[in-house]
Amino acid sequence: MGLQRFGRPKGVESKSSPNLFVANCGPAVGLSHDTIASVFSAFGEVKGVCSADESGARVIVSYGDESSAKAALEALDGQPCPDLGGRSLHIRYSVLQPTLQGKVNDSVPVSLVALDLNIPGLYLLHDFVSPKEEEELLAAVDDKPWKSLAKRRVQHYGYEFCYETRNVNTRQHLGELPSFVSPILERISLFPNLDNHANIVLDQLTVNEYPLGVGLSPHIDTHSAFEGFIFSLSLAGPCIMEFRRYTEGTWLPNTSSTSTKVQTPENGPNFLRRAIYLPPRSMLLLSGEARYAWHHYIPHHKIDLVKDSIVRRGPRRVSFTFR
Numbered sequence: 001m002g003l004q005r006f007g008r009p010k011g012v013e014s015k016s017s018p019n020l021f022v023a024n025c026g027p028a029v030g031l032s033h034d035t036i037a038s039v040f041s042a043f044g045e046v047k048g049v050c051s052a053d054e055s056g057a058r059v060i061v062s063y064g065d066e067s068s069a070k071a072a073l074e075a076l077d078g079q080p081c082p083d084l085g086g087r088s089l090h091i092r093y094s095v096l097q098p099t100l101q102g103k104v105n106d107s108v109p110v111s112l113v114a115l116d117l118n119i120p121g122l123y124l125l126h127d128f129v130s131p132k133e134e135e136e137l138l139a140a141v142d143d144k145p146w147k148s149l150a151k152r153r154v155q156h157y158g159y160e161f162c163y164e165t166r167n168v169n170t171r172q173h174l175g176e177l178p179s180f181v182s183p184i185l186e187r188i189s190l191f192p193n194l195d196n197h198a199n200i201v202l203d204q205l206t207v208n209e210y211p212l213g214v215g216l217s218p219h220i221d222t223h224s225a226f227e228g229f230i231f232s233l234s235l236a237g238p239c240i241m242e243f244r245r246y247t248e249g250t251w252l253p254n255t256s257s258t259s260t261k262v263q264t265p266e267n268g269p270n271f272l273r274r275a276i277y278l279p280p281r282s283m284l285l286l287s288g289e290a291r292y293a294w295h296h297y298i299p300h301h302k303i304d305l306v307k308d309s310i311v312r313r314g315p316r317r318v319s320f321t322f323r
């Protein structure tokens, strides 16, 4: 029985189950799993006791049948238990749920630095803006009208972006990029790793606001619309970004537009996958091969596994993508 296979029940009333979630009980409060098993076995055969989480003070007690669990819950919940050092236990039914690992186990190992991905043209700078600048940028866009898409909200500056064609409408110039991004544009012009700084022309900005659990489908930003560099600044919450490179013949360009949408099964064998962690305030640069040969996307996760740590996404992530 592995850690976190059983969920903590959400409501006060939960469906009966042979598994009990028992709080105020465990090795951290001086009660071994064996001791707990022996006390709970007074109500039926105990199949196992395991930690409910990393606290050491919450366990799952599993019986072979629901009636034993019900008897134990009725007898022990909320009562000081003399055989368990007089502790008052808080007991609920628990439910088997997919492991935390299971929710993220389709992920590739997530790197913290761009170099580890071995994708030419991919760069990531941490702390590109300060926490104060982050706050100001978020306040500036929250002051402007958001446009709601199916799952996220966007703002466009410079040129309007058309999601049907995945292209900008060059006849609809919305004006210069707003003054609140001027310091960012200045800093971008000093970005290391760029051969020819004079070549950077960034006249379109998309601000994306992703609610918790929302990501972005695999795509390559339309070539004709945005030549050269794509810079993406992450604010407010973390996420991971994945990259796929298809070997020849495994994807087809979507002929209805200039975009190259993925048309292969999600987990076909014929592509390479890489992933990078994007903390808030970091700036990602996609150029060269990273920009033109790899699809990028943000998995629709609420949590990401980053170097053996569980990283929870925030209530929202806001990105500023300059092209």
Ligand SMILES: O=C(O)CCC(=O)C(=O)O
Residues within 6 Å of the ligand: 206, 208, 216, 221, 232, 233, 296, 319, 321
């Ligand atoms: O949110 C991001 O960092 C990336 C956004 C993106 O890839 C796009 O707008 O094309």
Ligand SMILES: [Fe+2]
Residues within 6 Å of the ligand: 219, 220, 221, 296
């Ligand atoms: Fe993109």
